[in-house]
Amino acid sequence: MKHKAVIIGGSAGSFQVILEILANINKDFPLPIFLSLHRLKHIRSGFLEALSLKSVLPIKEPFDKELIKSKTVYLAPANYHMYIDSGGRFSLSTEPPVNHSRPSIDLSFFSAASKYQNKLIGIILSGANKDGAEGLKQVEKFGGLTIVQDPSESQIPTMPTAALKVTNVDHTYRTKQIIDFLNSLR
Amino acid sequence: MSFLDISILDTKKVIRTINDQYNVDYSDYSATSFKQSIDNVIKINNLDSVDNLIYKIQNESSFEEIFYRDISIPGTEMFRDPAAWRELAKILKEKTDCTNCRIWVPFCSTGEETYTLAIILKELGISDKIKVIVSNRSLLNIQKIKKGEFPIKQLETNNANYIRYKNNNSSNLDKYYSIEGSTGKINLDLFSNFEFADYAQYIDKGPTKISLILFRNKLIYYNLTLQEKMLETIFNSLSPTGLLFIGIKETIEFNVIKDRFVLVDKDEGIYRKKLNNN
Structure with missing residues (x-):
C-alpha cells in the first residue's frame, strides 16, 4: 500500500462522523489511524469507551513513547498534545494549548506530516474553530493526500471551510465517501 | 498562527551550538516537542530565525539563563489531574x-x-x-x-x-x-x-x-x-x-x-x- 498512516482531526459535530467511520471501516484496514479530537479535558473516560463500542478496529489512548502499530486506532489523550515522533513512537506533550486546544490538531498533523511525508492521509472533519487548517496544509506540503469533510454535510462547517481556504485539497467528501475511499485503498 | 517550520537539520544545529557554548546536551530530548520549544524561544525573544538564535547563543553570554527559562515547558495548572x-x-x-x-x-x-x-x-x-x-x-x-x-x-x-x-x-x-x-x-x-x-x-x-x-x-x-x-x-x-x-x-x-x-x-x-x- 502506498500510504502508511491516516490522521483525522475533528471537533464539535465530528463525533458521529468518527463513529460511522470506525464502525464501517474494513476489519483488516492495514494502517494506523490517529485521531486528534477536541474533547473535555476533565473527562478521562467515557469518550474512548463510546468509540470502542462501535469501532471494528482496536482503539486506545497511547502512552508516551508507545510504539505505533498497524491496524490500530489511536485517540489523543485529554489535555495532552499527541505527536508522532521519530522511531515510530508517540510523544505526548503538555505545552500550552494552540488555538485554545490541547490536543491541538495542527500540532498532531505537523508531526505526522513530517514523519510520513507523502505517505500520509490527512482528514479534517466538522468543528467550530480553525484548528487543523495549518496542519492539513502541511500534509499537502509534504505531498500527502488531503481530504476535508464536505462543509454542506458538516454539522459545524467552520473547520472544514478553514481547511479548504488554505489547502488545495485532493477530495471534499461526505462521510460515506470518506469510508468508501479508505476501504478502497490498495 | 504560523509555525516557524524548523527543519531537523536546524534543530541539530541548535543542539550542537548549545552543547558547544553551554555544555548541556539536548540531543536526547523528544524531537517534536524540542523543535516546538526552540520555536517558542525564537518567538518569545523576537529572533525571527534559527540563525539569529544561534548567533545569540554564540555571542551573548547573558542569554544562557534566558535560554534555560524559555526552553522549559511551562507547568500547565495547579492540581492537574x-x-x-x-x-x-x-x-x-x-x-x-x-x-x-x-x-x-x-x-x-x-x-x-x-x-x-x-x-x-x-x-x-x-x-x-x-x-x-x-x-x-x-x-x-x-x-x-x-x-x-x-x-x-x-x-x-x-x-x-x-x-x-x-x-x-x-x-x-x-x-x-x-x-x-x-x-x-x-x-x-x-x-x-x-x-x-x-x-x-x-x-x-x-x-x-x-x-x-x-x-x-x-x-x-x-x-x-x-x-x-x-x-x-x-x-x-x-x-x-x-x-x-x-x-x-x-x-x-x-x-x-x-x-x-x-x-x-x-x-x-x-x-x-x-x-x-x-
Missing part, C-alpha cells in the same frame, strides 16, 4: 512513619506542581515533618517559584481543579494566594520547609534519601535513552520503598529500569522503588 493528587494525598496521609522525610521536585518548571504539593502538605498538617527540595536547571524559574508567582489567567482552571480534588463545590484556593497586578502569589508561609536549590540541576545527579519524587509530565520530553538516565538518577535518589509520581499518560513500562520499581497505581502514575534490589 485532581484524582491523581487525591491518591497521592491518601498515600502521604497513611505514611505515619514520616519524620525527616524528604520530597524532591526535580526540573520543577514553573511551580504549579510545587504549589500543589505545598497546599496538600499544609492541609494534611504535615508541612513541618516533611522537607521538600525543589530544583531546576533554570535559576530564573527557581527565583520566580521562590516568590510563589503564577499567572492569574490560570486562576479559574486552578480553582476548578481544586474543587475536583476536594470533591467539594464550596472549596476555594483563594486562602492560599494574593494577587498583585497580573501575578498571583502563593502565600510564602506554605514554603517554610521548602529548600529551593540555587544550583543548576543536571540529569545525572540528585539528592539522596528521598521518600517521594514528583516528576509529572517531564519524561514525555525525553526520548527513551534520556528517560532511562533520569530514571536511574531517580532510582538512586529514592530511599528503599520510596515513591515516584509521574503523569497519567506516562509509563516506565518501555524502560529497562521498570523491573526495579513496583507499579502502585496504574491510573494515577504512582510507582514504588523495589525493596530488595541492587
Whole structure:
C-alpha cells in the first residue's frame, strides 16, 4: 500500500462522523489511524469507551513513547498534545494549548506530516474553530493526500471551510465517501 | 498562527551550538516537542530565525539563563489531574512513619506542581515533618517559584481543579494566594520547609534519601535513552520503598529500569522503588 498512516482531526459535530467511520471501516484496514479530537479535558473516560463500542478496529489512548502499530486506532489523550515522533513512537506533550486546544490538531498533523511525508492521509472533519487548517496544509506540503469533510454535510462547517481556504485539497467528501475511499485503498 | 517550520537539520544545529557554548546536551530530548520549544524561544525573544538564535547563543553570554527559562515547558495548572493528587494525598496521609522525610521536585518548571504539593502538605498538617527540595536547571524559574508567582489567567482552571480534588463545590484556593497586578502569589508561609536549590540541576545527579519524587509530565520530553538516565538518577535518589509520581499518560513500562520499581497505581502514575534490589 502506498500510504502508511491516516490522521483525522475533528471537533464539535465530528463525533458521529468518527463513529460511522470506525464502525464501517474494513476489519483488516492495514494502517494506523490517529485521531486528534477536541474533547473535555476533565473527562478521562467515557469518550474512548463510546468509540470502542462501535469501532471494528482496536482503539486506545497511547502512552508516551508507545510504539505505533498497524491496524490500530489511536485517540489523543485529554489535555495532552499527541505527536508522532521519530522511531515510530508517540510523544505526548503538555505545552500550552494552540488555538485554545490541547490536543491541538495542527500540532498532531505537523508531526505526522513530517514523519510520513507523502505517505500520509490527512482528514479534517466538522468543528467550530480553525484548528487543523495549518496542519492539513502541511500534509499537502509534504505531498500527502488531503481530504476535508464536505462543509454542506458538516454539522459545524467552520473547520472544514478553514481547511479548504488554505489547502488545495485532493477530495471534499461526505462521510460515506470518506469510508468508501479508505476501504478502497490498495 | 504560523509555525516557524524548523527543519531537523536546524534543530541539530541548535543542539550542537548549545552543547558547544553551554555544555548541556539536548540531543536526547523528544524531537517534536524540542523543535516546538526552540520555536517558542525564537518567538518569545523576537529572533525571527534559527540563525539569529544561534548567533545569540554564540555571542551573548547573558542569554544562557534566558535560554534555560524559555526552553522549559511551562507547568500547565495547579492540581492537574485532581484524582491523581487525591491518591497521592491518601498515600502521604497513611505514611505515619514520616519524620525527616524528604520530597524532591526535580526540573520543577514553573511551580504549579510545587504549589500543589505545598497546599496538600499544609492541609494534611504535615508541612513541618516533611522537607521538600525543589530544583531546576533554570535559576530564573527557581527565583520566580521562590516568590510563589503564577499567572492569574490560570486562576479559574486552578480553582476548578481544586474543587475536583476536594470533591467539594464550596472549596476555594483563594486562602492560599494574593494577587498583585497580573501575578498571583502563593502565600510564602506554605514554603517554610521548602529548600529551593540555587544550583543548576543536571540529569545525572540528585539528592539522596528521598521518600517521594514528583516528576509529572517531564519524561514525555525525553526520548527513551534520556528517560532511562533520569530514571536511574531517580532510582538512586529514592530511599528503599520510596515513591515516584509521574503523569497519567506516562509509563516506565518501555524502560529497562521498570523491573526495579513496583507499579502502585496504574491510573494515577504512582510507582514504588523495589525493596530488595541492587
